[in-house]
Amino acid sequence: MMPQLGLLPRRACAALLSQLLRRAACNHAVGYHSQIVEAVLTSQLKPYQKKPNFIKIPKGTRDLSPKQMVVREKILDMVISCFKRHGGKGLDTPAFELKEMLTEKYNEQSGLMYDLEDQGGELLSLRYDLTVPFARYLAMNKLKKMKRYQVGKVWRRESPSIVQGRYREFYQCDFDIAGQFDPMIPDAECLRIIYEILSGLQLGDFLIKVNDRRIIDGIFAVCGVPESKFRTICASMDKLDKISWKDVRHEMVAEKGLAPEVADRIGDYVQHHGGVSLVEHMLQDPRLSQNKQALEGLGSLKLLSEYLTLFAIMEKISFDLSLVRGLDYYTGVIYEAVLLQTPAQAGEDPLNVGSVAAGGRYDELVAIFDPNGHRVPCVGLSIGIERIFHIVEQRMKTSGKKVRTTETQVFVATPQRNFLRERLKLIAELWDAGIKAEMLYKNNPKLLPQLQYCEKRGIPLVVIIGEEEQKEGVIKLRSVATREEEAIKREHLVTEIQKRLSQS
């Protein structure tokens, strides 16, 4: 064993030996190894016992500061409010699933999954999205219909990019409609939800690109793409939003071995985007109209456009034949929303954040889980909350708008020494009345630091307890903004505070 150990980094070496020791089946083997192992483990494990001399968090993760939490809370409230407006039921699934539940659902992207260490129990992986857990939930509970939303963190071992707001740990906000229904109605509602959320967040102008997997497959078929190259040519097409058709075509031909004339034929189709007239035009296309898949896809998009018109959102929709989307489980309509940069925002860093929402129909995913293969068609959407959050944060920095990190309404202060007990008693009365109140954790604070505490945090009201007022049975109530003070009878204090807070 020892020579090969030199190939392994120290920690893997220690882990290996640990494993061997634990799993040694016979005493003799344990005895033989134990001295060597003991020595190696001791020397290998030393680094763990050192005090960390540099405090770090894992690559691609971040803490959210109180300021960021306030922003995130606002955005999430707005998103969940929309989900509830559309009748979504909440659901929560575990952060990790059995590895076998997640494996093979994402295909080439599963190399980016976080696995948990084999610690002698089940093999687990952190969930990669919220869609596969949803499909697992439906199959496990034998549900045929469900309209659910789920907001939670997911984890992917991608190359992080702080500039683009791309992390390894991030929130997703999903809304999915599972069930066999009349065509395109739930699909239309998903697009309406994306529209409502992006409009409501006031991020500026946006576009929702829409396509259909069957149209893509149909285009590939009529253009002569060999079936074995479907996926890899899709991957090239996925770059059309970042690089030109010329460069994508070059990649297809030079790197992926596609015949140049096939690539040209694809180019004739996928460079088009537009309204329903594009769909109608394609339905007349001599080659595409001979392809069953493409016809189905185009027919769906035509019906969809009627519903989107009734939903009054067609102005934001663009049927885009180049849209492919990475995940392999989509079977029908697919969509992706992008923000459009306006001249007014030119002063900001180029957004370049990719899509802010996406989704599509995935009719075969639940069936993979169900041992009897019972099919539950699904359509859904995912809001790219981190990217939206990134944009809103940038804008707040630029605007310089102040954000309160607490919601404290009243501060209990005193200029008086030895009045701690009075402050404690009074603040408890405020808390009893549901008033949000703070005080300094000082026995004898000076008045100025207390007032500065309020100004810094935007606390609107201060109650000031003083010896004289106390003798008269009154408390001073001061407005931090105006600095005006009023003497209020102690027994009326809570009522007066509540009145002022409700008026502001």
Added chain:
Amino acid sequence: MMPQLGLLPRRACAALLSQLLRRAACNHAVGYHSQIVEAVLTSQLKPYQKKPNFIKIPKGTRDLSPKQMVVREKILDMVISCFKRHGGKGLDTPAFELKEMLTEKYNEQSGLMYDLEDQGGELLSLRYDLTVPFARYLAMNKLKKMKRYQVGKVWRRESPSIVQGRYREFYQCDFDIAGQFDPMIPDAECLRIIYEILSGLQLGDFLIKVNDRRIIDGIFAVCGVPESKFRTICASMDKLDKISWKDVRHEMVAEKGLAPEVADRIGDYVQHHGGVSLVEHMLQDPRLSQNKQALEGLGSLKLLSEYLTLFAIMEKISFDLSLVRGLDYYTGVIYEAVLLQTPAQAGEDPLNVGSVAAGGRYDELVAIFDPNGHRVPCVGLSIGIERIFHIVEQRMKTSGKKVRTTETQVFVATPQRNFLRERLKLIAELWDAGIKAEMLYKNNPKLLPQLQYCEKRGIPLVVIIGEEEQKEGVIKLRSVATREEEAIKREHLVTEIQKRLSQS
């Protein structure tokens, strides 16, 4: 290598070979191994590629159904509302930390941590609580003061127990006050927060046991416990809430080798609990009053009781000399809240859920992270939200109270065939007005199933579009509860709906 491989389970074997292959430093080694590895990997990995024939979630985890989500949302809203009432700022930290950040912070309990697999990057572990990440955050950002709350999931590989509501993945709701302040004021506020939350949740009568690490250390010292046995004797004492003193004493003597007379001396102290008079009595104790640590702890509790009296919560406080708490980082006051079972609840399953809230002072934790050893004293609390949730769920089952899983206010229906487009147009108007509305995803639904949909989900209002009414420019607005219908002019519909919703 091959003979030893027989000692390893298949998956570990595959993992090992994977590692060797990835880390092989020289081409020759790669070439030499690759054929063997390929064969082994292929045969080892076959189980992963099979369709799972039984759908499971990881041991000790659970999905939360829509009903459970509604209950959890209510409880969390209430807890966070209390945290905000006390001026807490929100914070979020990653689900996993660098293993070295978490190692050695929990001592004997760190064997229960979930490690992430070494996939060639940093060694990571899922966070075990929210306190150590908080200390890491403070040290990393060089903060000297902070009052923060954090609500999030944590993971522990404990033996799960569904009966006791103990899972491997669970929420914690933490509130902590970091900073050097005048003594016992923040500590008192933490206890006040526990009191407010448990009272507000109306779980029945409860008790908050309070003790101090320095008193425990002082008791052990004056009783003659060898310092090397402090921790293990503490662990025995921790069982006093479940088993009798007689059995605990037996464990100390027979299993842990404590001298019987030392155990008896301990018993003289730790079987006491009471109000501030107990603290005053102990301050007079001839042996304890000679011990500096004990005196400090007792003095703190005495001061604390004054503040708790001013906070009007002393009736729920019990100074309990047997309270130890498992986590090693506490340095001062410690507390634990338990529910008291009343005769009225005798019909329920015995609760036996352990504590529902706990916490204490931990002054040295941040310094472990800070390379310069800068100390930031902290005190905090953690609400056992899962246990509370378990209790509330049990009670709801018993009461049979119906819980709505959606917040939908209006259902858009029609008895008419070919009125899909009218429904789509109208529901979009309702959504535009912020009204929570649903419709069936059917082209031509019958009226009865639509009304049943409303009744099942508790949707209060239905708009019914019919051909005749449409000609007259009116819509029928029906109350699901009373079944009364009223014809409303189309242009007044939204206003009428909003009026009715605000009245209900």
